[in-house]
Amino acid sequence: MPATAAASGAGPMSATVPASVVVGGTTGDDGPRPHPLDVLHRVWGYDQFRGEQAQIIETVVGGGDALVLMPTGGGKSLCYQVPALVRPGTGVVVSPLIALMQDQVDALSALGVRAGFLNSTQDPAQRRAVEQAYLAGELDLLYLAPERLRVRETVELLDRGTVALFAIDEAHCVSQWGHDFRPDYLQLSMLHERWPDVPRIALTATATEATHREIAERLQLGDARHFVASFDRPNIQYRIAPKDNPRNQLLTLLREEHPGDAGIVYCLSRSSVEQTAEFLAGQGITALPYHAGLDRNVRARNQARFLREDGVVMVATIAFGMGIDKPDVRFVAHLDLPKSVEGYYQETGRAGRDGLPSTAWLAYGLADVVQQRRLIDTSEGDAAHRRRLTQHLDAMLALCETVTCRRVQLLGYFGQASEPCGNCDTCLIPPDAWDGTVAAQKLLSTIVRLDQRGQRYGVGHLVDILRGKQTPRVQQLGHASLSTFGLGADLSDGEWRGVVRQLLAAELLEVDTEGYGTLRLSPGSADVLRGERTVPLRRDPTAGSGRTRRARGSSTPAADLAPGDVGAFERLRAWRAAAAREQGVPAYVVFHDATLREIASRMPGSLDELGTVSGVGATKLERYGPGVLAALDESTAPVGAAAQAEQTD
Missing domain, CATH: 3.40.50.300 (P-loop containing nucleotide triphosphate hydrolases)
Structure with a gap:
């Protein structure tokens, strides 16, 4: 959905962090903790949390454990990033995504969050720099691959600093019922055993009830609060x-x-x-x-x-x-x-x-x-x-x-x-639903009659028999004499392949893995042949029956803008592209389309007004604000990051 005043799940990447906007619990002061909603607004530029984010964050900030099932794009990362900025210490994020850790750290740095990672892609000097920053209390978030926690030096390093929380991302990797099992995740129960007073939050976008139970059991999160959001992605x-x-x-x-x-x-x-x-x-x-x-x-x-x-x-x-x-x-x-x-x-x-x-x-x-x-x-x-x-x-x-x-x-x-x-x-x-019992019986009967001859064949030959085709192979093998020859002429080749596909899906037919993909009866076939089981089938819509994608409107970024706002939006996109190229980051890292749409609609005339737009946090306002305002001025060409720097000097 468009980023209104609610918290978004995505975040931008890489930039130099102005010291004035660093927000976190590791600054060394003994003052009161910042409020999560203040952190959300100051860092991310959103005015309120979405769904159960507020309850999840409240649980973790208060020292409790949480298991979070939330769809992709639902804002899972905020559920541990915000508490890491509120609680004293460094939030440690366990993630299997080594190839993306640099991007994740750059995204947080662009928001004014102090982040680092430790993984096998770094040289010794890079690792030492991150370790020293952690020990000095200069990191809000530290990303680790799960295998790093099997290294004694890593565990001892964490002991020497202050851990605000443990976030276990992609938690379905712990489940052998899941689709992406990772053995290294099995040892993550040690987090609770070694650091029993540090809150843990496990998060995944994909879990059945069985996977959910296994995650809780393997990570010892039975006593944690469980949050299960709707998995629906209506867009x-x-x-x-x-x-x-x-x-x-x-x-x-x-x-x-x-x-x-x-x-x-x-x-x-x-x-x-x-x-x-x-x-x-x-x-x-x-x-x-x-x-x-x-x-x-x-x-x-x-x-x-x-x-x-x-x-x-x-x-x-x-x-x-x-x-x-x-x-x-x-x-x-x-x-x-x-x-x-x-x-x-x-x-x-x-x-x-x-x-x-x-x-x-x-x-x-x-x-x-x-x-x-x-x-x-x-x-x-x-x-x-x-x-x-x-x-x-x-x-x-x-x-x-x-x-x-x-x-x-x-x-x-x-x-x-x-x-x-x-x-x-x-x-x-x-799609049309139809009674495919008779068609299934014809197909299964053909397989029975071939079996009686000690023969098995694949789909193509079976369809040729049922359709009554006098192919050279049919003639050579004498299969035109079968009692089912030609009994399926009422269905096309494609329709018969659909019948076979659906019988295989329903386990009323099997593939002989030792017979090069030939077909054989399954234990359920006999019930169909005896007429004791009906076989409802679906008939696929024919090609050219109409495309459906546009049913909910265009996906064009400017689709929901008033005609008079489209020009401003396009100028903002051109400015954003130039800024992104100069920084070597994706365009969405600078601002999402949703934020640009709101800017184009509201046409802020000052930095203060721009700062009230959803998705414009303090760091981005300071870094990009002058360029945005210049892009909104029709008489000013789009400017990139270098030109912005000159304006702010």
Whole structure:
């Protein structure tokens, strides 16, 4: 949603901090603690907290533990950043996001918050400087990777200073039920054991009830206050399309609905990432690859371009995205089926952090189901592990195959009730539900008759038999003599593949992992063949049945401005782009679009008036205020950071 007077979850990056605006509990004075709301206004420029932020912060400031489940973009980081500035000492943040720690520290520094990090990317001199700042009480926040807490020197360092709180970010990593399990998180219960009087706050954007329980158990947070916000992201439109040349489908999405927008495209394999990025680049789209097999410098360079440039599309495996704070990601597309609803929710949640309309688009087909079933059957681990993987996949398939509201299904998975949203594909273009029992019986009967001959085949050949096609293979094998030959001529090839896909999803059919993707009966098939179980199926909307993205209005940044304010907004964007280039930071680090929209609407004429705009804190007012006012003057060209410095000298 637009950043009104409520607290936002995103924050900017890197700049020199004016000493006059440093706010924190580690200054060495013995005066009263600052009030959290005063800190929020002074540092972040917001007038009030959002949702349960105030209660969470009050709990931690008072020395209590908290477990927070809040969606991406909901403002989780403020729930530990504000208490770290209020309580005496340094807030220690445990995070798996080593590649983003510098960005996180730069973002806080731009706000006047004293922050540092310790991880494996630093040389000894850099680590010593951070350690000395911590011991001198000169850090408000210190970021650590979980493996650092296994190092004796790190633990002893923390003992020698004053820890205000421990924040465990991405807390779902502690859960083996979760989608992103990290073994290093298992030892974080030692925080409570070694520092029992230091409050802890664990936070995640993705947790089912089972994952929630496991986080609480493994981190010894059973006695903590638990805060579970709504996982709904109403600005995201969820759409799942039948696969039909998915790269071309993706290209159509980008050209017709998201031209020039920033977005993320997820692929299952590294080769698919590189091929898709190359395909998009060949079509004139600025697309970059990202996966763990690329050189570290290439990954860092591509990530920096995605964050700092407008309109870049990142094509990636799921190795990319956790912790990315870029607010203007307008779409997240999946070219392969995610392995779990948790993973899907977390990945799609990277779209629309600024609250503007965004798209979560997934291309899903029969091959995805076959591939995922095969991966589970051949995976390492015991039977219990494979059962967990199967449960994750079954829930994801249920989301794909639902004939009801996607959002209702998605939120229901996390234990939250909701009403049909009117802003997903199944709400806007409801699929037909039909009785597929007879079609299923025809398909299963064909498999039975082939089994009687000691033969098994894949989908294509089975469909040829049912459709009555006299292909060379059908003729050579004598399959035209089967009693089911031609019984399925009433359905198209695509419709039959949909039947197979849905039977696999419902576990009424299985993939023979030892038979190169051939199909076989499952334990549930017999009930269908005997007529003891009906098989309701969905019929996918046909291609060209209408696009749905614009149902909630345009995602253009200036869309909600009065016509007379658009010019001022564009001048502000031009000024912001120049300032961001000179500082080497993303444009949104200077100000979010939402803040620029409010400035353009209100047209402040002085620094005092500008300081009342939501999102303009004390540091930003001092650093950027003159440039903003100059940009609002039609007779003044946009100025960058260097020109601002001259004005303030």
